[in-house]
Amino acid sequence: MAMLTSSKILTSLGAQAPALGALQLRASSWWSEVQMGPPDPILGVTEAFKRDTNPKKMNLGVGAYRDDQGKPYVLSCVRKAEAQIAAKKMDKEYLPIGGLADFSKACAQLALGHDNEVLKSGRSITVQTISGTGSLRVGANFLSRFHNAALDVYLPKPSWGNHTPIFRDAGIQLKAYTYYDPKTCGFDFKGALDDISKIPDKSLILLHACAHNPTGVDPKPEQWKEMAALIKKRNLLVFFDMAYQGFASGDIDRDAWSVRYFIEQGHNIILSQSFAKNMGLYGERVGGFTVVCKDAEEAKRVESQLKILIRPIYSNPPMNGARIASTILNTPELYKEWLEEVKGMASRIIRMREMLVSNLKNEGSTHNWQHVIDQIGMFCFTGLKPEQVERLNKEFSIYMTKDGRISVAGVTSGNVGYLAHSIHAVTK
Amino acid sequence: MSIFGEVPLAAPVAVFKLTADFREDQSPNKVNLGVGAYRTDECQPWVLPVVKKVEKIIVEDHSLNHEYLPILGLPEFRSSASKIALGADSPAISENRVGAVQCLGGTGALKIGAEFLRRWYNGIDNTKTPVYVSAPTWENHNAVFSNAGFEDIRPYKYWDGEKRGLDLAGLLDDLESAPEHSIFVLHACAHNPTGTDPTQDQWKQIADIMKRKNLFAFFDSAYQGFASGNLDQDAWAIRYFVSHGFELFCAQSFSKNFGLYNERVGNLTVVAKDQDKLNHVLSQMEKIVRITWSNPPSQGARLVAITLNSPELFAEWKDNVKTMADRVLLMRAQLKEKLKSLGTPGTWEHITEQIGMFSFTGLNPKQVEYMIKEKHIFLMASGRINMCGLTSKNIDYVAESIHETVTRIQ
Numbered sequence: 001m002a003m004l005t006s007s008k009i010l011t012s013l014g015a016q017a018p019a020l021g022a023l024q025l026r027a028s029s030w031w032s033e034v035q036m037g038p039p040d041p042i043l044g045v046t047e048a049f050k051r052d053t054n055p056k057k058m059n060l061g062v063g064a065y066r067d068d069q070g071k072p073y074v075l076s077c078v079r080k081a082e083a084q085i086a087a088k089k090m091d092k093e094y095l096p097i098g099g100l101a102d103f104s105k106a107c108a109q110l111a112l113g114h115d116n117e118v119l120k121s122g123r124s125i126t127v128q129t130i131s132g133t134g135s136l137r138v139g140a141n142f143l144s145r146f147h148n149a150a151l152d153v154y155l156p157k158p159s160w161g162n163h164t165p166i167f168r169d170a171g172i173q174l175k176a177y178t179y180y181d182p183k184t185c186g187f188d189f190k191g192a193l194d195d196i197s198k199i200p201d202k203s204l205i206l207l208h209a210c211a212h213n214p215t216g217v218d219p220k221p222e223q224w225k226e227m228a229a230l231i232k233k234r235n236l237l238v239f240f241d242m243a244y245q246g247f248a249s250g251d252i253d254r255d256a257w258s259v260r261y262f263i264e265q266g267h268n269i270i271l272s273q274s275f276a277k278n279m280g281l282y283g284e285r286v287g288g289f290t291v292v293c294k295d296a297e298e299a300k301r302v303e304s305q306l307k308i309l310i311r312p313i314y315s316n317p318p319m320n321g322a323r324i325a326s327t328i329l330n331t332p333e334l335y336k337e338w339l340e341e342v343k344g345m346a347s348r349i350i351r352m353r354e355m356l357v358s359n360l361k362n363e364g365s366t367h368n369w370q371h372v373i374d375q376i377g378m379f380c381f382t383g384l385k386p387e388q389v390e391r392l393n394k395e396f397s398i399y400m401t402k403d404g405r406i407s408v409a410g411v412t413s414g415n416v417g418y419l420a421h422s423i424h425a426v427t428k
Numbered sequence: 429m430s431i432f433g434e435v436p437l438a439a440p441v442a443v444f445k446l447t448a449d450f451r452e453d454q455s456p457n458k459v460n461l462g463v464g465a466y467r468t469d470e471c472q473p474w475v476l477p478v479v480k481k482v483e484k485i486i487v488e489d490h491s492l493n494h495e496y497l498p499i500l501g502l503p504e505f506r507s508s509a510s511k512i513a514l515g516a517d518s519p520a521i522s523e524n525r526v527g528a529v530q531c532l533g534g535t536g537a538l539k540i541g542a543e544f545l546r547r548w549y550n551g552i553d554n555t556k557t558p559v560y561v562s563a564p565t566w567e568n569h570n571a572v573f574s575n576a577g578f579e580d581i582r583p584y585k586y587w588d589g590e591k592r593g594l595d596l597a598g599l600l601d602d603l604e605s606a607p608e609h610s611i612f613v614l615h616a617c618a619h620n621p622t623g624t625d626p627t628q629d630q631w632k633q634i635a636d637i638m639k640r641k642n643l644f645a646f647f648d649s650a651y652q653g654f655a656s657g658n659l660d661q662d663a664w665a666i667r668y669f670v671s672h673g674f675e676l677f678c679a680q681s682f683s684k685n686f687g688l689y690n691e692r693v694g695n696l697t698v699v700a701k702d703q704d705k706l707n708h709v710l711s712q713m714e715k716i717v718r719i720t721w722s723n724p725p726s727q728g729a730r731l732v733a734i735t736l737n738s739p740e741l742f743a744e745w746k747d748n749v750k751t752m753a754d755r756v757l758l759m760r761a762q763l764k765e766k767l768k769s770l771g772t773p774g775t776w777e778h779i780t781e782q783i784g785m786f787s788f789t790g791l792n793p794k795q796v797e798y799m800i801k802e803k804h805i806f807l808m809a810s811g812r813i814n815m816c817g818l819t820s821k822n823i824d825y826v827a828e829s830i831h832e833t834v835t836r837i838q
Contacts, residue, residue, distance in 0.1 A: 029701035030644065030675050034548045037711035040499070040718065064495060072493045079490070086487045089480075091473035093465060094689045097441070130532065133722035146435050166719045202431065237431055268430070282496045283726035294430040304438035311441060312571035313539050313720065314532035319690035320727035321494075 041161070045399045054397035058415055060406040061399050063213070063378050064282055065247075065345055068412045073345070075280045077337040081327040090323075095316045097307040099128020103322040106329035107288035111242060111256055111273055118263060122296040125303040127310070128317045131287040132243045132274030133162065138289050139239065139270055140170035141309050142302075147237070149202035156180070156192075156206070158403070160213045160241070163206065177205070180215045185371035185383045187217045193230060201235045209242035209271075210255040211377020214405040218248070218376055224258045228265045238267050243274040248377045250346035252278075252339065268292040275325050277378065278342050284321025349378065352411040359420030367427060380406050388426040396422035442567065446806050455804035459822050461813040462806050464620070464785050465689060466654075466752050469819045476687045476748040478741055482731050492730075497723045499714045501530020501695075505729035508736035509695035513616075513649060513663055513678050520670050524703040527710045529696040529717065530724045534650045534681030535568060537696035538613075541646060541677045542576035543716045544709070549644065550609045555579050558610040560602065562586035564810060566620045566648070569613055584612065587622045592778040592790050594624050596633075603637040612638065616649035616678065617662040618784020621812040625655070625783055631665045635672055645674050650681040655784045657753035659746065675700050682732050684785065685749050691728030752816075756785065759818040766827035773834050787813050789830070795837045803829040 039047075045061035067073045098104065108119060108126040118124045129135035143151055153167050156179035164174050177199065178191030199205060207227075212218055219227060231238060240259050246252040262269055268291075275286040289306070293299040310316075328334045357369045372380055384392070384404035392398040398419065400406045411419060440448075446462035468474045486492060500506065506528035511521065520526045531537040546554045555577050561569045563583035573581050584606075585598025603612070614634075619625055626634060638645060647666050653659045666678055682693040696713070700706040717723070735741045764779040779787055791799065791811035799805045805826060807813045818826060 029705045030549060031700055031705040031709050033551070034705070034708040034712055036708050037715045040714070062496075072495050074490075074493050078494070082487050086483065089475075092475055092479070092688055092690050093473050094463075094683075096444070130721035130725070133718075133720070137720055147431055149431065162718060162722070165715075169719050276496075281494050283494050283723070285721065285723075285725040291432070293432060298430060298432055298435070301435045301437045302432055304440070305435055307441065308438045308571075309575075311535075312568060312575045313536070314692060315535040315568070316533075316690070316692070318532065318692040318725040318728065321725065 042401060045401060048393070049399040052397050052399075056415070056418055057397035057399070058410060058419060059399050060410040061401060063277070063407050063409065065277060065280060065378070065409045066412070068348060068414070070410070070412050070415070073280055075338065075341045077328050077334045077341060078280060078324055080337070081324045081331070081334055084327055084331075085323055092319070095128070095319055095322075097310050097316050098303065099317045100319065100322040100326055102330060103286075103326035104128050104288060106326055107273055108290055110252065110329060111245065111259055111271060111288075111290065112263065113253070113256070113260055116260070116263070118292055123294065123299050124290055124292045125299045125306065126288050126290040127303070127306050128322050129272075129287040129289045130314065130317060131276050131285040132241065132272055133166070133287075134285065134317075135272035135274070135287045135289040136163070136166050136241065137170070137313075138306065138309060139272060140167045140172060142291075142306060143204065143270075144170040144172055145309070146305060147204070151204060152200070153204045153206060153239070154196075154199055156208065156212070158214060159206070159208070163241075179212075180217055180381065182383070185217075185381055186374060187219055187223065189219070189223050193226065196227065196230050196234065196236075199234055199236055202237065204237045204239055205231060206239045206241060207258070209240045209245070209259050211244035211248035211379070213243065213377070214379050214401075214403065215381040216375030216377050216379045217381070219258075221257065221261075224261060228262050228267065232265060232267065238262055238269045240269055240271045242271060244277055244377050245273065246278040246339070246342035247346055250343035250350075252342065263292060268294060275321070279325055279328065279338065281321045281324060284324065285318060286321035286325050349408050352408050352413075352416060353380065355413065355416045356411060356420055359417055360424055363420050363424035365424045365428065378407055378409050380408050382406055382423070384423070384427070391426045392422055396425070398422055443808065446808065449800075450806045453804055453806075457822075457825055458804040458806070459817060459826060460806050461817040461826075462808060464684070464814055465816065466684060466687060466785070467816045467819070469755065469821075471817070471819050471822075474687060474752070476745070478735055478744040478748050479687060479731065481744075482734050482741065485734065486727070486730060494726065497530070497726050497729070499717050499723050500528075500710065501724045502726065502729040502733055504737060505733040506530050506695060508733055509680055509682070510697040512652065512659060512736065513666055513680055513697050514670055514699070515660065515663065515667055518667070518670065520699050525700050525706050527698045527700070527706045529698070529710070529713050530729050531679075531694040531696050532692040532721060532724060533683055533694040534648065534679050535572065535694070536692065536721075536724075537679035537681070537694040538569070538572045538648065539576065539720070540713055540716055541679055541696050542573050542578070543720075544713050545611060545644070545646075545677075546577045547716075548709075548712055549611070558582055558607055560584040560606060560610055560612045562613070562615065562619070564621055565613065565615075569648070573613075586619075587624065587788065589790070592775065592788070593781070594626060594630065596626070596630055600633060600637060603634065603641065603643065606641060606643055608642045609644065611644045611646055613646050613648055614665070616647045616652065616666050618651035618655035618786070620650065620784070621786050621808065621810055622788040623782030623784050623786045624778075624788070626665070628664060628668075631668055635669055635674070639672065639674070645669050645676040647676060647678040649678055651684055651784050652680070653685045653746070653749040654753055654756075657750040657757070659749070670699055682728070686732060686735075686745070688728045688731065691731070692725060693728035693732055756815045759815050759823065760787070762823055763815075763818060763827060766823065767830060770827060770831045772827075772831040785814055785816055787815055789813055791830070791833065795833045798833045798837050799829060803833070805829055
């Protein structure tokens with residue numbers, strides 16, 4: 001087929017441009033040496049799921065919220081915000097490079113709390129970004145360019161799969177600190193402290209603010225406190241990734257507690273926020289990147305450099321999602337409604353966790369499934385081994401990533417029984 | 429001691445600073461001829477009627493949601509956008525060797541293309557591969573390519589300041605002497621900032637040399653439809669290259685021709701020798717996208733896809749585009765007439781010979797400064813004006829001001 005195509009081109013070229021000898025027309029392509037990129041493991045799960053014809057199939061791969069009918073959920077406050085925006089008939093002029101100011105301001109307030117001293121003193125800068133990924137990317141580029149010490153980034157083990165390639169592409173070395181304990185399916189607090197105590201001065205440590213992805217394992221407040229003190233002692237720069245504020249416990253203040261605590265303790269943090277999950281604005285790409293600086297003057301300098309970084313990537317960010325988020329955050333009735341809806345989503349997830357465990361018990365499973373309830377947020381590290389995951393794929397049409405991670409959002413009251421039955425079958 | 433203690437204050441991006449200065453200016457006569465965005469004759473932004481229609485369709489369709497798009501973007505957007513550039517009947521499309529990546533505006537498309545080329549174009553490390561951009565060019569081209577890791581970004585001769593037109597001999601000369609495999613960023617139409625495009629015959633000469641010297645064509649198409657008012661005419665150069673067997677990239681922007689500036693709607697069209705190569709290229713672009721923005725924004729792409737895929741809406745859109753292009757052509761004609769009737773020193777034919785949103789007036793930096801400070805008319809230091817900033821109400825004032833400036837300041 002390829003050869004046929006080439007010769008067709010050669011013939012037509014020969015007819016149209018007699019001056020160009022056939023020999024000079026490259027039969028080869030510029031792209032002959034381009035390797036086929038490996039398929040994205042998470043998307044691969046979805047592809048396999050789509051092909052499966054089993055009516056009981058379950059997609060527990062991608063991290064997007066589903067309602068109890070297994071359908072995508074557009075928040076009511078989002079629809080209302082959209083209607084309000086449509087009625088205003090606004091223009092479509094370019095946003096500033098740093099994005100919609102009303103959005104950035106509200107985004108920072110949401111994370112830090114309205115009364116935060118940082119916001120009052122103007123010593124932070126928040127720019128609108130292309131959701132969480134875009135925020136991390138801008139952050140990685142900024143650190144690579146301006147961090148005035150040799151920069152290694154320490155990620156928790158494990159971390160979101162995309163963290164590593166993002167930082168690496170910005171020229172940053174990746175290292176890890178112990179985090180997940182596979183024996184308990186919980187937090188290896190001692191292991192984490194041990195590793196953190198050895199991280200060199202001025203390195204960067206990445207922390208998941210809440211609802212750790214992929215494990216769902218979060219430190220308790222007392223543990224966060226010890227980590228904050230140790231990190232301060234080690235003089236590390238803290239980069240918080242907060243993609244699930246509100247989505248974890250259902251309470252936005254509780255979910256942001258770690259971020260606020262660290263700031264209170266004197267850490268000038270860097271923060272990535274996403275509104276993909278907590279506002280269901282996945283495809284609108286709404287996020288923020290914040291740098292807490294020493295003072296307002298430094299914040300101004302940092303802001304100017306962030307703009308220089310952003311301009312050659314995408315010039316300025318998209319309006320639609322930021323406008324929706326800003327409308328919700330800045331309109332009291334909509335904000336109130338949003339808080340309720342976020343709580344609703346988080347509560348459904350928590351309920352599914354509880355139902356899964358009680359169903360497993362009813363199936364007769366003798367394993368300890370407490371971690372399913374102890375973990376928080378969209379994801380659950382089940383502790384299932386790769387062979388068991390494969391059996392779930394092949395025998396039960398249940399799809400998840402090989403590490404045993406399930407997206408609890410894909411569980412409904414209608415299919416939790418089947419899920420428990422299947423997990424029990426492969427683990428008994 | 430802050431880790432950011434030594435972060436210097438960066439200079440603001442010139443074109444945005446100009447608008448900021450314009451906003452602060454108190455003069456009732458002020459005119460903004462800076463940023464490249466369309467304005468109506470009332471000097472207002474214009475949301476295209478077809479866009480308003482489709483936005484309404486989208487917001488009222490509750491079957492639509494906000495789920496993630498695929499990494500490469502909305503399929504119906506990508507394919508219809510590529511058809512706009514290459515023509516629906518393009519043999520390359522029917523041969524299944526055309527693909528695309530939905531990107532964040534034209535900038536995003538250039539970015540993904542540049543990142544891909546640096547990694548995969550000619551061997552796996554193209555940091556030293558020369559990238560040629562026109563002299564002058566859109567100010568962000570340099571930054572896009574250098575941030576993608578290219579270390580050798582060079583100008584190719586383009587604008588002849590004396591004759592106020594294309595320096596064809598210089599351009600062809602630079603093509604001839606470029607190292608093999610060099611990358612050339614070509615403006616598909618309505619060159620930014622000069623408004624000066626090669627003729628069809630000149631494009632043929634350019635293509636000849638590029639083919640012979642194995643130079644890579646990376647088209648930047650930000651004004652299709654906006655230049656002549658006709659989509660096909662504005663895409664002639666791209667289609668010529670494709671029909672002559674070039675593998676190429678085309679970074680398309682829908683900011684201007686759809687007026688969707690802030691929704692960041694762009695498309696990187698990829699033309700490869702065959703489908704297999706195309707798939708390899710797209711698979712690697714997917715990896716680049718994933719570590720840059722993961723997946724693109726949904727709203728603008730949805731809007732464009734709905735429009736392009738509906739015969740009535742598509743016709744309405746073409747009409748809206750022609751409205752914009754026609755107003756620009758009218759302002760060009762009128763500005764030239766007024767300058768001539770004022771007897772303004774110099775030649776002003778270039779005002780109507782140039783095409784698209786911008787005109788390189790030929791005003792020098794001192795004259796530009798005078799225009800801004802004394803006449804409160806804001807334009808870029810290069811002498812570039814945005815024709816869309818001209819209206820029936822301010823065109824006399826602008827013409828008189830240019831006249832005054834050129835007579836007083838040399």
